Amino acid sequence: CATTQMAPTTAAAAAGGEANGNEAASALLELLQRVQTEALRALGPDGFDPKLYVDLPLSTDERAAAAALPPPAPAPSRAEMEAYLARYFAEAGSDLVAADPPDFAPEPSGFLPRVGSPEARAWALEVHALWKDLARRVAPAVAERPERHTLLPLPGRVVVPGSRFREVYYWDSYWVVRGLLVSKMYDTAKEVVLNLVYLVETYGFVLNGARSYYTNRSQPPLLSSMVLDVYGATGDVEFVRRAFPSLLKEHSFWTSEVHNVPIRDNHGQVHNLSRYQARWNKPRPESATIDEELASKINCIADKEKLYHQIASTAESGWDFSSRWMRNSTDMTTLATTYIIPVDLNTFIFKMERDIAAFAKLVGDNATSEEFLKASKARHIAIDSILWNSEMEQWLDYWLPTDGDCQQGGYQWKSDSQNRKIFASNFIPLWLNAHHSGSVQFADAAKSKRVMASLQKSGLLCAAGIATSLTNTSQQWDFPNGWAPVQHLIAEGLLHSGSEEAIKLAEDIATRWVRTNYAAYKATGAMHEKYDVEACGKSGGGGEYKPQTGFGWSNGVVLSFLEEFGWPEHKEIGCT
Numbered sequence: 001c002a003t004t005q006m007a008p009t010t011a012a013a014a015a016g017g018e019a020n021g022n023e024a025a026s027a028l029l030e031l032l033q034r035v036q037t038e039a040l041r042a043l044g045p046d047g048f049d050p051k052l053y054v055d056l057p058l059s060t061d062e063r064a065a066a067a068a069l070p071p072p073a074p075a076p077s078r079a080e081m082e083a084y085l086a087r088y089f090a091e092a093g094s095d096l097v098a099a100d101p102p103d104f105a106p107e108p109s110g111f112l113p114r115v116g117s118p119e120a121r122a123w124a125l126e127v128h129a130l131w132k133d134l135a136r137r138v139a140p141a142v143a144e145r146p147e148r149h150t151l152l153p154l155p156g157r158v159v160v161p162g163s164r165f166r167e168v169y170y171w172d173s174y175w176v177v178r179g180l181l182v183s184k185m186y187d188t189a190k191e192v193v194l195n196l197v198y199l200v201e202t203y204g205f206v207l208n209g210a211r212s213y214y215t216n217r218s219q220p221p222l223l224s225s226m227v228l229d230v231y232g233a234t235g236d237v238e239f240v241r242r243a244f245p246s247l248l249k250e251h252s253f254w255t256s257e258v259h260n261v262p263i264r265d266n267h268g269q270v271h272n273l274s275r276y277q278a279r280w281n282k283p284r285p286e287s288a289t290i291d292e293e294l295a296s297k298i299n300c301i302a303d304k305e306k307l308y309h310q311i312a313s314t315a316e317s318g319w320d321f322s323s324r325w326m327r328n329s330t331d332m333t334t335l336a337t338t339y340i341i342p343v344d345l346n347t348f349i350f351k352m353e354r355d356i357a358a359f360a361k362l363v364g365d366n367a368t369s370e371e372f373l374k375a376s377k378a379r380h381i382a383i384d385s386i387l388w389n390s391e392m393e394q395w396l397d398y399w400l401p402t403d404g405d406c407q408q409g410g411y412q413w414k415s416d417s418q419n420r421k422i423f424a425s426n427f428i429p430l431w432l433n434a435h436h437s438g439s440v441q442f443a444d445a446a447k448s449k450r451v452m453a454s455l456q457k458s459g460l461l462c463a464a465g466i467a468t469s470l471t472n473t474s475q476q477w478d479f480p481n482g483w484a485p486v487q488h489l490i491a492e493g494l495l496h497s498g499s500e501e502a503i504k505l506a507e508d509i510a511t512r513w514v515r516t517n518y519a520a521y522k523a524t525g526a527m528h529e530k531y532d533v534e535a536c537g538k539s540g541g542g543g544e545y546k547p548q549t550g551f552g553w554s555n556g557v558v559l560s561f562l563e564e565f566g567w568p569e570h571k572e573i574g575c576t
């Protein structure tokens, strides 16, 4: 059975590449983390965001900046620290420059034909216009002097989530692309996807985000879905051909030894499913002061490294952080992500296998198409055998034993190892109903109906959308927060589940979500990263950083919902 503890790697070394480049990237990160630590001592914890310091571009030679860093004792004053930062660094985010997308039109022709309400339409056009703020290009200086930037060069225009998230993110990009397609910005959508393809070509997988400190992990894999949706909107076979080898490479990454887990069911059949697992066992550079503080409760170095590995692996899940990954929901040191087979990850890999099979056929590679069809069928059986719970009518995350109890040929499946706690992720396989080839639906109409009934009585459906979980832990991927991607995956799945009732529920979820986004936008002038689903118009909270605005995936989901469900002329758009 595969190991869950990774050897330490430098951020850049984890990704491969030039030895000198790796050394320069590590030296810069080491300096920036020292700056982060000193800045916390000088400025204090109020409003302190550790990520800001690892995003600072050097404006001078790394050695000069390192030599001039104020010594740890006595703690530098605020003025000393500010003078030091101004002297040796440029502003965070200044290495991305504004890039007016040439395919942006203030009111694209054929935009949201089913939105009849003037208020909804006017607002949708404002959300659409936000692409201009979020579109950037990596400054040429980054490729010229990579040793001065944690930002990674990318070939095309980028669309960032917003605020502190000044760089491209992997799974956010899926909903950015969905929104760009609604906005008819096909060229920008293609560039966003081809940047991710470039990351696979360069690093072997799509990074969590385009920074050197994200090279040790990925994020929920939705690249094939982006390629499929762009192809669906443009019919561009050349684009598919260009991305195809990277999709095969990405599939190997997610089914590689460290990510793959064999599990034997009660009939002796071995199934292969995937898990998250970062190649990192140190503090996350972007949150190092926070991770070190958490690990300070632990004395033994090996145990600290295990915790750091779990933290980074949780960041790979995109659900950072949540009681979903903790043995004890109030104690972050009990994170156990690499011992969990997640429902959503395997949903996305199943989808990837189906997409690759379709693309292979499209480019005339029938053998690969057959191979991936077979792989997807095997994963479908694995998901049904290991993760499905017929009593709860949901798919449940599966917890592996931590004592290495892995017999020859795989872990033995045990019914009590399914996590019976309710999370929105338990319903994400419904999404596969929206994207099937026509022959076999992932969950047939009868099963989808039962899952829907289970969702309705789960307690997750709230006034302003679907809650992430039922437990308020003050982690951002828990109650009462609702996240755009989760609303979209589940609503889109219900919409295609085959019953009138499911369509109604999908529309109801979309309506609540659109209204809460609208009300919060009218109150604050911004789109938010997450929302509090207990009341319409409330933005979310909790977690390790201040709630952010902007916001890539929220914009994409609102535009997609308005396209998929429409908004009739007399339907109220404000909170009701």
Ligand SMILES: OC[C@H]1O[C@H](O[C@H]2O[C@H](CO)[C@@H](O)[C@H](O)[C@H]2O)[C@H](O)[C@@H](O)[C@@H]1O
Pocket (backbone or CB within 6 Å): 051, 161, 165, 169, 171, 172, 208, 209, 284, 286, 287, 315, 316, 318, 319, 320, 321, 545
């Ligand atoms: O800086 C802390 C963490 O921030 C990111 O995670 C959150 O924002 C991402 C961008 O919107 C989103 O993809 C993720 O789901 C959020 O939890 C980052 O991805 C983490 O790696 C990072 O440690």
